[in-house]
Amino acid sequence: MRLNDLLLALAVMCLWGFNFSVIKLGADQINPVLLTALRFTAAVIPAIFFIARPNVKLRYLIAYGVIFGVGVWGMMTWSITLGVSAGMAGLLMQLSLVSSLLLGWLLLKETITRQKWIGATLALSGLGASLTLQDGSVPLSGLVFVLIGAFSWSLISLIVKLANTNQVFSFSVWGMLFAPVPLVLLAWLSHGSEIFVQLPGQLNSTVWFSILFQAYPTTLLGYWLWNRLIVKYPLSTVAPLTMLVPVFGLIGSMIFYGENVEGVKLVACALILLGLLISQWQSSWFSFIQRKPTASREAG
Numbered sequence: 296m297r298l299n300d301l302l303l304a305l306a307v308m309c310l311w312g313f314n315f316s317v318i319k320l321g322a323d324q325i326n327p328v329l330l331t332a333l334r335f336t337a338a339v340i341p342a343i344f345f346i347a348r349p350n351v352k353l354r355y356l357i358a359y360g361v362i363f364g365v366g367v368w369g370m371m372t373w374s375i376t377l378g379v380s381a382g383m384a385g386l387l388m389q390l391s392l393v394s395s396l397l398l399g400w401l402l403l404k405e406t407i408t409r410q411k412w413i414g415a416t417l418a419l420s421g422l423g424a425s426l427t428l429q430d431g432s433v434p435l436s437g438l439v440f441v442l443i444g445a446f447s448w449s450l451i452s453l454i455v456k457l458a459n460t461n462q463v464f465s466f467s468v469w470g471m472l473f474a475p476v477p478l479v480l481l482a483w484l485s486h487g488s489e490i491f492v493q494l495p496g497q498l499n500s501t502v503w504f505s506i507l508f509q510a511y512p513t514t515l516l517g518y519w520l521w522n523r524l525i526v527k528y529p530l531s532t533v534a535p536l537t538m539l540v541p542v543f544g545l546i547g548s549m550i551f552y553g554e555n556v557e558g559v560k561l562v563a564c565a566l567i568l569l570g571l572l573i574s575q576w577q578s579s580w581f582s583f584i585q586r587k588p589t590a591s592r593e594a595g
Contacts, residue, residue: 296528304524304536307517312543314513315381316551318372321505325497326490327372330506332478335364335471337510348469349462356470359454363467364474365481366447370440377437382554385544386564387425387433387441389571390418391448396574398449403456414574421566427559464522468515538571 296304321330349356375384393415399405425433460466482490524533545564548554556564 296533300524300527303520304533305539307520308536308539309543310512310517312385312540312545313547314509315375315385315544316547317505317508317513318384319375319381319552321502321509322372322376324499324502325494326482326486327376328369328478328482328485329490329494330502331364331369331372332475332482333506334368334509334514335474335478337506338514339468339471339475342468342515343472346465346468349460349466351458351460351462351466355454355458356466357473359451359458359466359470360473361477362447362450362454363470365477367444367451369478369481370444370447374437374440374444377440378431378434379437379441380432380548380554381552382541382545382548382556383425383432383560384441385548386541386567387422387438388445388448389538389541389567390422390442391445391452392571392574393418394446394449395452398453402453410576411574414570414572417570417573418567419570421563421568421570424559424563424566428563430555430560432554432560463525464518467518471514538568538575541568 318330371384371388375381379387396407396411396415400407426435426438455463455466458466521533541564545554545556549556
């Protein structure tokens with residue numbers, strides 16, 4: 296990977312990791328489900344008027360929008376409101392690797408290798424360790440929503456796979472069109488009409504920053520740049536970089552909210568990240584070491 300593309304990829308991972316802290320910034324002030332609905336509304340409009348609809352069946356777009364909006368980010372944002380720290384939310388979301396293995400095995404008849412079993416076991420051990428934390432960063436009520444979000448992330452991957460599209464960015468944008476309405480309905484069913492009456496008075500500059508940061512740099516710009524890298528380089532070269540997202544998530548939480556990562560929390564983080572690394576490990580990641588020096592210089 297060329298150096299400028301590597302730096303670009305690292306910037307996207309940093310952006311996605313710090314986004315968990317930005318979510319907390321807004322979720323501390325307005326209803327978390329409404330915050331997510333506003334995020335996707337801003338992300339879709341006006342972008343959808345400039346991006347052609349992907350050639351896929353409507354049911355895949357609807358399923359993607361509902362699960363991505365409500366299942367993934369609605370639940371993750373709600374978990375942060377319930378007390379899960381921004382850093383731990385980003386880390387625990389990586390438990391989607393376990394549910395992804397199970398869904399692939401049950402529905403797609405994929406084989407689970409020993410390497411992936413080991414990775415999943417380590418990740419689950421990290422989850423077990425996080426349950427013993429006494430600092431309030433992973434309350435049980437919030438953990439339930441994190442796990443729903445992680446499982447929903449696996450469902451998103453399954454939907455994209457079943458849709459069988461290579462128009463990933465347009466699929467994502469058009470799918471997000473179906474996210475705001477169910478989020479608004481969920482907010483109304485769970486909190487009543489009062490939250491809509493209070494909303495105009497709560498939309499201060501901090502909340503707008505949270506909404507717009509999530510909508511444009513994180514969602515639209517981040518996914519656009521990421522898809523460019525996926526098209527340009529082998530997936531085995533690009534995909535491992537996503538393991539930096541929870542790392543940057545923890546760093547962001549430490550910087551902005553003073554989160555301490557030590558003792559049991561450090562063990563939990565290490566187990567989950569190690570499980571993710573082992574599960575996704577491919578020898579080709581470092582194949583550039585075996586190349587001739589001239590090839591390396593050309594690649595750089």
